[in-house]
Amino acid sequence: MGTVVDDAASVEFHAFFERHYAELSRLAHLLTGEADAADDLAADALLALWHRWDRVRAADHPVAYARGVVANLARTRIRSAVRERRRVALFWSQREEKAENPDVAGVVDVQEALRRLPFRKRACVVLRHAFDLSEKDTALALGISVGTVKSQTSKGMAELQRLLGTRQAPLRVHAAAMGAPPRSLAVESLADRTGDAGGRNR
16 A cells, blocks of 8 residues: 655655765765766665655664665676676776776776675775775675674775785775766656655555
């Protein structure tokens, strides 16, 4: 049986959207390595939150819940992409060829290195060093223990330093987050799907 979404809930969700969309898109970008898919993943995650907004808004940590949804969607996408490694390799080679800004090449190197990490290590490194989350908040977003966050982050950073050949991996990961894609048409698409939902039965 559907419930009527009141205006207050709709306003609250759209405020949440405006505050956190860009962050969730950057997270999706760094987890998947696919700039073109990041906006869509963030929009899909927010749409999923909208469908269960009554529960999400009552949660202790709505943002952590949203990050977890993005991480799960990214994991699913990556598993599917494993069967298309040739396409992924071509994607990255094209990205490198198109880089005109000398700083962009460094960002691409970091993203390529991140893509080589196992997903859990990658997620821990990204949340800890690109988004400056605490170990507790990272554990909350990924649904794992703080101890696991510590070990996976440490191992992930060691692998990144080996791949990048530098001890400045934390700074380069943080810089890579700043090179993530801007808002795109996915924002308008999600707004279209949720903007007039207030007052309708679901």
